[in-house]
Amino acid sequence: MERLQKVIAHAGVASRRKAEQLIVDGRVKVNGKIVKELGVKVTPSDKVEVDGIPVEGEEPVYFLLYKPRGVLSSVADDKGRKVVTDYFEHVKQRIYPVGRLDYDTSGLLLLTNDGEFANLLMHPRNEIEKVYVAKVKGIPSKESLNHLQRGVRLEDGKTAPARVKVLSSDKQKQTAIIELTIHEGRNRQVRRMFEAVGHQVQKLKRERYGFLQLNGLSAGGARELTAHEVKQFRALAKKSTGK
Incomplete structure (x- = not known):
């Protein structure tokens, strides 16, 4: 489940802050009912509307980046420093890093717009x-x-x-x-x-x-994960938890 304002923002309707205002103003419906509370969470099967227009969920995407040194593991920086999403300006979805690497640390970083997948990878119990x-x-x-x-x-x-x-x-x-x-x-x-x-x-x-390496990539290079790799990660997490 995802917070309602996050779903609206990910769909490209508005920024997260603007989405919160839309909710407070009573312009958002979930399954035909107006929702004004910011803590509400929804599932992919819930019907979300803003001003009567259905909000279409983004297609989930998954990327591997060889993060160079001197780049922030963030989606924006108020000091104007380079961030990891600068390498994905061609991607229409609102992706974000899974965890982070320090500013002075290079190497393999995953980015996605799939919150469930990100949480699965970052949870300590999954021991990836x-x-x-x-x-x-x-x-x-x-x-x-x-x-x-x-x-x-x-x-x-x-x-x-x-x-x-x-x-x-x-x-x-x-x-x-x-x-x-x-x-x-x-x-x-x-x-x-x-x-x-x-x-x-x-x-x-x-x-x-996990099982992913930087094979064939130079610093700043990226590629999309295959569907099989995404499935492997989900299976790896389930195996570690015994579920």
Whole structure:
């Protein structure tokens, strides 16, 4: 179920804020009845009308983006910085990122207009793996790597166990390339995990999300997910929850 104002906005009738005003003004009907409450949620089978004109739901779309560094995981920015939706100006649907990657982090990001699908992927209980490759300052000890694997204590709680692999290290420059696999999605989690064991992240990239990889894409490149890939993600989430 989606909030009524969100459905109206996604259909391209008006912005989210304007849609809220339309509801308050009594110009919106759901299944023939005027609705003035902003908390109302509707399903795809409900008939929504604005000023007597039926609101047609958008066709769901799903995209994979290789987000470059220096781009916001947002649909707009009041400071005029580049955002991920700038790469989809040809897409008529109102898409938004599934979760986020930090401004200085590059890599695989999904975008969609399907709220149910986005929630399915982001919910921690579904434990969808995300693989990051980090260049860190210093060479982590075996003890530090084990600490990352067991979970580290952050200000918002202990992280779940992770998988850690050292890809390379440079004793002269005192840097290391580490692959970290997690299934949580806390704010700046990977950077904070490395900081917790004494290693600052100098560069970070998300290489994989679930079974998806960046194969064949350059920074700023994107492609649409296939119907089979969307089904795979839904099956992956259901399998993890046992439903």
